[in-house]
Amino acid sequence: xxxxxxxELIEQKLGHKMTxxxxxxxxxxxxxxxxxxxxxxxxxxFNTEGDNVYLGIGExxxxxxxxxxxxxxxxxxxxxxxxxxxxxxxxxTGIGGIIRDIISQGCHPIALLDSLHFGNPQTKHTQHLIxxxxxxxxxxxxxxxxxxxxxxxxxxxxxxxxCLVNAMCVGIVHKDRVVRSRAQKADQxxxxxxxxxxxxxxxxxxxxxxxxxxxxxxxxxxVQIGNPLxxxxxxxxxxxxxxxxxxxxxxxxxxxxxxxxxSEMVTQVNLGVEIYLDxxxxxxxxxxxxxxxISESQERMLAIVDENKxxxxxxxxxxxxxxxxLVGKVINENEFKIISQERIIAxxxxxxLVKGVPMIERSFTKxxxxxxxxxxxxxDNEELKTIALKILELPSxxxxxxxxxxxxxxxxxxxxxxxxxxxxxIRIPQLQNKGIAxxxxxxxxxxxxxxxxxxxxxxxxxxxxxxxxxxxxIGLVDCLNFGNPEKPDSYWQFVEAVQGLGQxxxxxxxxxxxxxxSLYNETIDRDGKRLKINPTPVIGIVGEIEKLDHTLKxxxxxxxxxIYIIGNTNVDLCGTEVxxxxxxxxxxxxxxxxxxxxxxxxxxxxxxxxxxxxxxxxDISQGGLFxxxxxxxxxxxxxxxxxxxxxxxxxxxxxEKLFSETGARYLIEIDSNRDIEVQTILxxxxxxxxxxxxxxxxxxxxIIDEIIFEKLELLRRWEEGLTKYMI
Amino acid sequence: xxxxxxxxxxxxxEHELIRYVNTYSxxxxxxITNNNYHQLDNMDRIIIAGGFSYGDYLRPGIIAAKSPxxxxxxxxxxxxxxxxxxxxxxxxxxETGILPxxxxxxxSTRFIxxxxxLKVQSKSPYFINSDQNNTLQxxxxxxxxxxxCSHETLLELKKKGQIAFQYSSxxxxxxxxxxxxGSINSIAGIxxxxxxxxxxxxxPERASDPLLGSSDGRIIIDTFLGDFHVN
Numbered sequence: 031x032x033x034x035x036x037x038e039l040i041e042q043k044l045g046h047k048m049t050x051x052x053x054x055x056x057x058x059x060x061x062x063x064x065x066x067x068x069x070x071x072x073x074x075x076f077n078t079e080g081d082n083v084y085l086g087i088g089e090x091x092x093x094x095x096x097x098x099x100x101x102x103x104x105x106x107x108x109x110x111x112x113x114x115x116x117x118x119x120x121x122x123t124g125i126g127g128i129i130r131d132i133i134s135q136g137c138h139p140i141a142l143l144d145s146l147h148f149g150n151p152q153t154k155h156t157q158h159l160i161x162x163x164x165x166x167x168x169x170x171x172x173x174x175x176x177x178x179x180x181x182x183x184x185x186x187x188x189x190x191x192x193c194l195v196n197a198m199c200v201g202i203v204h205k206d207r208v209v210r211s212r213a214q215k216a217d218q219x220x221x222x223x224x225x226x227x228x229x230x231x232x233x234x235x236x237x238x239x240x241x242x243x244x245x246x247x248x249x250x251x252x253v254q255i256g257n258p259l260x261x262x263x264x265x266x267x268x269x270x271x272x273x274x275x276x277x278x279x280x281x282x283x284x285x286x287x288x289x290x291x292x293s294e295m296v297t298q299v300n301l302g303v304e305i306y307l308d309x310x311x312x313x314x315x316x317x318x319x320x321x322x323x324i325s326e327s328q329e330r331m332l333a334i335v336d337e338n339k340x341x342x343x344x345x346x347x348x349x350x351x352x353x354x355x356l357v358g359k360v361i362n363e364n365e366f367k368i369i370s371q372e373r374i375i376a377x378x379x380x381x382x383l384v385k386g387v388p389m390i391e392r393s394f395t396k397x398x399x400x401x402x403x404x405x406x407x408x409x410d411n412e413e414l415k416t417i418a419l420k421i422l423e424l425p426s427x428x429x430x431x432x433x434x435x436x437x438x439x440x441x442x443x444x445x446x447x448x449x450x451x452x453x454x455x456i457r458i459p460q461l462q463n464k465g466i467a468x469x470x471x472x473x474x475x476x477x478x479x480x481x482x483x484x485x486x487x488x489x490x491x492x493x494x495x496x497x498x499x500x501x502x503x504i505g506l507v508d509c510l511n512f513g514n515p516e517k518p519d520s521y522w523q524f525v526e527a528v529q530g531l532g533q534x535x536x537x538x539x540x541x542x543x544x545x546x547x548s549l550y551n552e553t554i555d556r557d558g559k560r561l562k563i564n565p566t567p568v569i570g571i572v573g574e575i576e577k578l579d580h581t582l583k584x585x586x587x588x589x590x591x592x593i594y595i596i597g598n599t600n601v602d603l604c605g606t607e608v609x610x611x612x613x614x615x616x617x618x619x620x621x622x623x624x625x626x627x628x629x630x631x632x633x634x635x636x637x638x639x640x641x642x643x644x645x646x647x648x649d650i651s652q653g654g655l656f657x658x659x660x661x662x663x664x665x666x667x668x669x670x671x672x673x674x675x676x677x678x679x680x681x682x683x684x685x686e687k688l689f690s691e692t693g694a695r696y697l698i699e700i701d702s703n704r705d706i707e708v709q710t711i712l713x714x715x716x717x718x719x720x721x722x723x724x725x726x727x728x729x730x731x732x733i734i735d736e737i738i739f740e741k742l743e744l745l746r747r748w749e750e751g752l753t754k755y756m757i
Numbered sequence: 758x759x760x761x762x763x764x765x766x767x768x769x770x771e772h773e774l775i776r777y778v779n780t781y782s783x784x785x786x787x788x789i790t791n792n793n794y795h796q797l798d799n800m801d802r803i804i805i806a807g808g809f810s811y812g813d814y815l816r817p818g819i820i821a822a823k824s825p826x827x828x829x830x831x832x833x834x835x836x837x838x839x840x841x842x843x844x845x846x847x848x849x850x851x852e853t854g855i856l857p858x859x860x861x862x863x864x865s866t867r868f869i870x871x872x873x874x875l876k877v878q879s880k881s882p883y884f885i886n887s888d889q890n891n892t893l894q895x896x897x898x899x900x901x902x903x904x905x906c907s908h909e910t911l912l913e914l915k916k917k918g919q920i921a922f923q924y925s926s927x928x929x930x931x932x933x934x935x936x937x938x939g940s941i942n943s944i945a946g947i948x949x950x951x952x953x954x955x956x957x958x959x960x961p962e963r964a965s966d967p968l969l970g971s972s973d974g975r976i977i978i979d980t981f982l983g984d985f986h987v988n
Contacts, residue, residue: 168868172898173809175769259767259812266764349792351766436868438898443773443963457968459776579968 032057043382051376054320058286060387062239062549067390068515069547075532080541082504089211090131092543094505096574100460103137103201106507106570108548111238112253113195117162121195122170122256126328128199130282133265136209136272137201141456142171143470144181144197145568149190151425151755159193168436173258177445178437180454182471185425188564191553192242196509198470198570207272211281212298213334213360218278220358223347224264224330226313230254231326235285241514242553260329267350276343279334287324291332293366297384304367305358319375392515394522400617405603408685411737418656419747421607427653428751452584452648453495465578467501469571474564475605476620481523482530485567486623489534490693492569494649497632500582500639501573508545508569513552513562523565531567537625584648586666589727591645592702596631597695598679598718601686607653608689627694634717635696643708650695656688658697660744669730672723758784758801765821769808777962782982794826802839805846817901818848827853839883840954841981844899847956856947856956858906864939870898872970873937875945876925879918881952884980892929893973895959902958904940921955922946
């Protein structure tokens with residue numbers, strides 16, 4: 031909804047009271063979701079530059095060079111509110127939207143990942159959301175033929191009424207085939223193709239720019255319905271158009287529908303546009319002009335085409351049965367003109383429509399701190415074992431196989447590391463023995479306690495996932511999910527988090543090439559109490575793998591090898607899984623973000639890998655050393671015996687050693703015959719490390735000091751932790 | 758040889774099959790769509806790629822089977838041209854009647870994507886003729902791969918050796934434990950009576966390289982693309 035001030039400004043500029051059509055156009059274009067009016071000014075904290083950046087923030091996908099003229103395209107977007115109301119359609123269309131962002135740049139989509147955040151899986155409501163969201167992702171992504179090969183799923187009560195569904199798509203394109211989302215000159219034509227236009231998704235961007243309320247369930251028409259068959263045909267047809275070099279610009283119709291797509295494509299180059307409203311194919315009768323202009327019906331694309339190529343474009347699109355229509359023309363004047371029945375029914379300065387919204391100065395204040403409590407001392411080994419197994423079976427730590435198995439992970443025949451491993455890895459068949467690793471991650475508990483260090487550490491966790499496959503990070507996208515920016519405490523979280531993430535991108539020189547902001551993730555319950563999500567900056571990082579046949583997995587592979595830890599294990603129990611276990615709430619200072627230590631550990635891992643000295647590798651993040659080693663053992667044929675007496679770092683009690691979530695740590699498996707080579711590199715790098723165990727051929731269990739965890743027991747807890755709620 | 762790779766609207770495994778033919782054979786892959794299907798008459802082999810032809814609307818494979826390409830393939834199947842239908846391709850072969858039986862929803866009523874083991878039950882010179890491989894490891898990825906046929910048909914399939922593959926343990930044992938989708942008799946793939954046509958739910962084209970977890974798929978597709986003499 032436009033504010034009174036905004037309405038006044040618009041009507042002053044137009045010189046008259048807004049018509050319903052004009053009101054709809056401004057309401058969409060000046061919404062938080064499209065205009066970023068509360069968030070944009072903070073993006074200056076991000077590092078957006080790098081030698082490998084071909085196309086940065088601003089269009090559908092960021093493009094990063096990976097060699098021989100090939101570019102990787104990245105996009106990450108939220109579809110939170112629609113998924114909270116209608117989980118199946120909300121999630122499905124979230125996938126559809128991010129795929130179209132990627133293909134609008136000319137990319138062929140090669141991978142999907144999701145970051146999902148739900149409430150307590152023991153409640154019927156959360157189970158209903160998980161069921162619907164997973165089916166939505168599965169039905170859409172599988173049908174379009176893009177492997178869903180990774181993601182993260184977190185369960186925390188603060189997402190109970192406002193789940194998060196963020197989707198990332200990765201594509202590949204050669205430099206010669208890149209398409210931009212902009213016009214070049216007047217008289218170019220606008221061709222709309224794909225699905226017809228209906229009433230679904232009307233006001234979607236405004237819906238995303240307000241709190242959810244019980245009334246929101248009546249907003250179901252604001253949730254779009256997807257058709258993945260048309261999406262796949264769009265991919266085929268766009269490939270044909272680019273093969274023959276027929277399109278000058280391309281944009282998908284997402285938030286704000288035709289209004290946003292057409293106006294943004296011309297304002298980037300200081301041109302205007304006229305729209306032929308009557309040419310738009312409708313799927314419903316009696317649609318009003320304002321409904322047509324801001325409809326968010328899915329699977330629609332808008333191409334900019336030179337007049338002399340129009341016939342060919344129409345012919346190709348018709349052969350794919352995509353109903354192409356001439357719906358507008360680029361003009362020289364600074365106008366957004368809508369024509370119906372030979373009358374001009376709206377004429378607005380287009381630059382004002384797209385860029386006229388005043389940025390908002392909002393106030394922000396730090397929320398009150400939560401009183402700290404003291405952790406119990408656990409001296410008894412049996413008690414510690416019980417705690418460890420309980421933490422393993424927390425749904426956030428347990429196996430997500432129930433979810434991943436519903437996603438087609440092998441389509442396109444390039445998947446090297448499937449979902450559930452350290453990071454997704456796919457082959458780039460155009461490049462010899464080369465691939466990319468992709469991870470999507472966040473730690474909303476750390477961010478809840480300290481959004482600044484928490485968001486930097488979230489990015490560091492994501493980085494460690496990438497590095498543990500042997501990949502070098504090359505680019506980053508983010509999706510910033512926060513509460514209501516009109517509330518100073520929520521806005522403070524946002525401002526802090528952006529600065530923390532910005533710091534990370536400078537520290538590691540990883541360029542941010544795209545992103546999305548989702549605010550207003552709050553609900554008011556029946557008693558008027560605010561329920562807001564944990565601050566959740568979701569981060570997607572892509573890394574480059576030079577030797578694909580040496581990709582590392584987090585699975586122990588060789589008996590009698592040695593286990594090393596890289597990095598200090600300090601007393602870092604706040605914001606961790608063990609804190610949730612003991613107190614069922616969060617308090618205190620989360621682990622520090624230590625860029626130097628993180629960098630040193632990363633460089634060491636990459637150097638060891640380059641020398642072919644690592645057999646397997648896992649990062650240590652959520653759930654600490656214990657969860658990390660369990661993940662390495664469960665799919666393995668072998669067992670591991672650890673001795674943590676000399677574990678580097680401040681932690682002294684076994685509970686701390688196992689469950690601290692200090693950053694900058696990895697576990698690596700090393701061939702014991704190559705110990706000396708490894709030691710030499712570790713010492714040369716001056717990196718904190720310790721040899722803490724060995725792989726056994728005699729047993730398949732996990733033995734830590736005197737505690738024996740039988741593999742079958744670990745496996746049972748891990749497999750049932752989430753599944754027990756879902757069948 | 759010319760290898761037809763069929764793409765209906767919604768098919769989505771065509772690119773990896775084209776790449777497969779280009780990488781592992783000297784033959785020419787030709788993408789066949791509704792716009793050029795008359796070329797089917799000049800093909801030496803036909804592969805019906807997997808995916809969601811026509812969005813799997815109504816029921817998987819049915820619209821493709823009734824389309825002009827579907828009818829053309831039925832006609833060609835009578836002339837002994839070797840045809841391989843993978844996943845949705847298998848569903849289409851059943852819907853055209855070239856292969857008996859139907860594929861219904863998985864017992865779990867969920868999509869299943871995972872690596873499975875297959876026991877080679879019966880060989881065919883067109884698809885698998887080596888004596889070395891009695892079990893194969895291939896990925897499955899389907900929502901409706903639960904094979905069903907009447908008792909009489911099942912007896913007939915057994916009698917004529919038309920059951921090509923069964924889901925099994927890594928060592929070739931067959932039991933419900935290893936049956937991912939509820940298929941009758943653990944059937945994963947069948948031949949027509951002449952064994953010139955194979956339909957299977959697992960994806961051999963996705964198991965073409967040890968990097969992908971298995972290269973067992975090459976045993977099937979390389980045989981299919983081989984220079985055996987077609988009558």
